[in-house]
Amino acid sequence: MTYKYLLEIGVEEIPARFMEQTISQIKEKFENLFKDERIDFHDIKVYGTPRRLVAIIYGLSEKQEDLHELVKGPAKKIAYDKDGNPTKALIGFSKGQGVNPEDVIIKEYNGEDYVYVNKVVEGKNIREVLKDKVPALIKSINFPKSMRWGGKSFRFARPIRWIVSILENEIIGFELDGILVSNRTKGHRFLGKKDIEINNVDEYIDKLRENYVIVDQQERKNLIKHGCDRLVKSKGGNILEDLELLEELTYIVEYPTPLLGRIKEEYLKLPMEVITTPMKEHQRYYPVVDDKGRLMPYFVAVRNGNEEYLDVVTxxxxxxxxxxxxxxxxxxNEDIKKPLEDYVEGLKNIVFQDKLGTMYEKTIRLVELAEKISEYLEVGEETKKDVKRAAYLSKADLVTKMVYEFTELQGIMGREYGKMSGENEIVSLAIYEHYLPRFASDELPTTTAGAILSIADKIDTIAGCFAIGIQPTGSQDPYGLRRQALGIINIILDKNLHISLGEFIDYALSIYKNSKGLEFNKEKVREEILDFFKIRIKNLFIEKGIRYDVVDAVISTGLDNITELYVRAEEFNKWIDKEELGEIIAAFNRVAKLAKKASSDIVNEDLLIEDKERDLYRIYINTKDKVDEYLRKREYDKALDTLIDLKEPIDNFFDNVMVMVEYEDIKNNRLGLIKRISDMMFSICDLSKIVMK
Incomplete structure (x- = not known):
């Protein structure tokens, strides 16, 4: 016989942003619980509404599987006397295990015979397991932020007000800091009953539906989406899609009813984002657009309730x-009374970071850093001019009333006010694009000016924070440095920019030293930042389908040109299936290991006295020129192929030439040759990082 189990945790309203990860977490915790407790089940469904977290488990077995355990006892020579009779040691062991001495078996362990008992531990009833384990499971649920209430000994996202725990039609009670565990739940806060008795698991979802609670979040999401689409289609419009808003709406209502409202035409004269931002970010309304993406004088809201008095609510x-x-x-209207440039001075009153100065000081650093990147990339004079102008105006909108009230509009208003102030299209767009990407799936800058300014802004922030010791730790990253580093990497790859990351980190740190007089170990901080980037680069490359050991091998070259690293990693990822790979790696490792003993890479041809070392040196000279040319042309597959050509002469050298001879000059000369070859091979990749499959 199998069972269904229902657990409902009734709470004060949980923030919508917590829900998805909490639902996944609860499912995983139940799966692990049943695995650890040897209990079979068919399926687990986990649901969430603002006021409840729900798990329904189907096909639960009646009890744990019996545990068959082989228990080791004393050695045979201790367990029996010389006549083969049980000793006190065996009798005591048998009694402790609940068996007779004749029930034991003999098995060898580490070359000696021991007595063992095949012990069967009978599985507990499912009721016992649930009563014992569910309280700990509830306490173990983690949230981005949690709280204590009413003297409780554990933390939760919001206070727990009731718990429903039912196995089929039987209440499975347990103790959880005095919280009531029963078969009684609550309906919709305003429309449903305050006390609902659940007689069995099967009636739970339907009884809550009768009390205006749609338990299944996917059903609520579908109701919202289809309801909104139906309303706007009646006006010939479309919902302005926003998956984050849909997710949030799903988890802030228990009984969704979309409604269509109207906007006065006069407001449609404002820039689109000025209208849609208050609608979405503050009111959780959907804007409505026509087939060309233009705003229509409508919005859609989602009510947490039924259609009664919907016109009043609308x-x-x-x-x-x-x-x-x-x-x-x-x-x-207040903001556009003066040009965007006039707001720059006001940035002196906005602090970027206590030790790093004001937003005005950051702006001046951006101008300098963006100019440096422009020169490095050898962009045209017009682009240099646009970058410098956009850098100067990039933070100006932070002083405006619109951005002060709606911070989500930073950059967007800079773009709009830039256009209205007579700035050209590239400058205005770069002001907006320098904030991109703002999150993982966000768009990237489309203009060269926007890309340069975005990189400059992010490098300045990362360099400044590391210089004063503000580095991400664990889940703590108050300045979003991880996101900004990934932004830089993605922009560089998207624009195929060949930039020395280390050079611009060094330059950004120098600006801080010169302008702010910050005291820090520049070389140490530079290396810390490069290591910070390496982690992001590695993770991103792996996400793009490159083997982790290939990424390690390429990053180990010390290159800080992200675009070149990626192309090299892609080529290596294809090349690595070569049949000769194992032999090449073996040769590489022999060279790399011995090269560590070299004090220099100087080679005196007059001291090359053996045929095989002269052959190796000659092949090295020819190969080195080829490798340098291949790397210069970014023909990485050909550079990698040279490693195959080197294998035989390297093997011949080691098989026929003694390197560590007693004559110092000859020994050092041979070590110098090995070091040269090693350095050349490392300039392509570090084959010692490759894991053979």
Missing amino acids: KGNEKVLEARLEDAKFFY
Whole structure:
């Protein structure tokens, strides 16, 4: 016989952003629990609403599987006397295991015979397991932020108000800091009953539906999406898609009912983001657009309730949005009374970071750093001019009333106000693009000016934070340095930019030393930042399908040109299937190991007295020129092929020439040759990092 089990944790409203990872976590914890406790099950469904976390387990076995355990006892020579009779040692062991002495078996262990007992531990009933283990499971659920309440001994996202625990139709009670565990739940906060009795697991979802709670989040999501689409199609429009907003709406309502509201035409004269940002970020409304992506005078909101008095609710939402848009209109009209450039001076009153100065000081650093990158990339004079202008204006919108009220609009308003102030299209767009990418799946800068400015801004922040000891630790990254490093890497790869990362980190640190007089070990901080980038580079390359050991082999060359590293890694990833790989790695490792003993790479041809060492030196000279040329042309596959050509002469050298001879000059000369070959091979990749399959 199999069972169904229901666990509902009733809570005060949990933030929507917690829900997805919490649902995944609960499912994983139940799976691990049943695996550890030797209990079979068919399926686990986990649901979440603002006021409840729910797990329903199907096909639970009646009890744990019996545990067959082989228990080791004393050695045979101790367990029996010379006549083969059980000794006190065996009798005591047997009694302790609940068997007779004649029930033991003899098995060898480490060359000696021991007595063993095949012990069967009968599995516990599922009721016992649930009663014993579920409280600990609840306590183990982690949240980005949690709290204690009412003197409880554990933390949770929000206070737990009730718990439903039912196996089929039987309450499985347990102790959890005095919280009531029963078969009674609550419906919708305003529309449902305050006390609902659940007689069995099968009726749970339907009873809550009767009380205006849609337990299944996917069903709520579908209701929202289809309901919104139906409303806007009636007006010939489309929802302005926003997956994050849909996710949030799904987890802030228990009984979703979309409604269509109207926007006054006068507000549509504002820039699109000025309208949509208050709608989405503050009110959780969907903007409506036509087939060309232009805003229409409608919005869609999602009510947590039914359709009763929906017209009244709609009018209320219209009034709330109108007040928001009226504020936005006022801020916008105030801001455009002067050009964007006039706001730059106000950045002196905004602190970037206590030790790193104001946003104005950051702006001046950006101008200098962006100019340096422009020169390095040898962009055209017009682009240099645009980059410098965009850098100077990049943070100006932070002083405006619109961005002060709606911080999500930073960069967006800079772009709009730049256009209105007469700045050209590239400058205006670069002001917006220098914040990109803002999150993992965000767009990247489309213009060269925007890419350069974005890199400069992010390098300045990373360099400054590392210089004063603010580095990401664990889950703590208050300045988003990991995200900014990934942003730099993705921009460089997207634009195929060949930049020495170390050179610009060094330059950014120098600016801080010169302008702020910061005291720090520049070389140490530079290496820390490069190591920080290496971790991000490695993870990103692996995500792109490159073997982890190939990434290690390429990164170990010490290159800091991300684009070249990626191309080299891609080529190596294809090349690594060569049949000769094992032999090549063996030769490489022989060279690399011995090269560590060399004090220099100087080679005196007059001291090359053996045929095989002269052959190796000659082949090295020819190969070195080829490798340098292949690397210069970025023909990495051909550079890698030279490693195959080197294998035989290297093997011949080691098989016929003694390196560590007593004559110092000859020994050092041979070590110098080995070091030269090693350095050349390392300039391509570090084959010692490759793991043979």
